[in-house]
Amino acid sequence: MKNVLIVFSLSLFLSLGCHAQSKKCFKVQGAQMTIIKEMIDAVNEKDAEKYVKEFSDNIAIYVHNDLKLEGREALKANRSNHFKNHPEVRSEIQYLVEIDNKVIMHDKVWLEESNHEGRDIVEVFTFEKGKIVRVDVTQPQDLFK
16 A cells, blocks of 8 residues: 555656756645655754654654654654764755645655765655654665665
């Protein structure tokens, strides 16, 4: 089911006719999309506290359908380590769409400045009562190797 959602989302992005170079394929509208935009700002500022601000205490992070992380404090520690291990990391939203209580994002991530192309990641954020309760991530298998 999650794979169907991801394929649908990517198809939707492609059908919009947007090009990553334009970086104008979406408008940040509403509270949920604003939260995601602020989260990406936190990545670029290397601010783990700001990053986890809008996650629920019992957040669950899935990568390729495998549970990888549970809890806001564990996520904060993970992000702090990530920023320490990748001080040049930056992220740029390519596409963003909100459907009911979900925000689907395609972003491009650079772990170091010498990587000119970046790597593509698709994330589906599920919200309850204004907080992110679940994230489903699809990313290259070798992204952090």
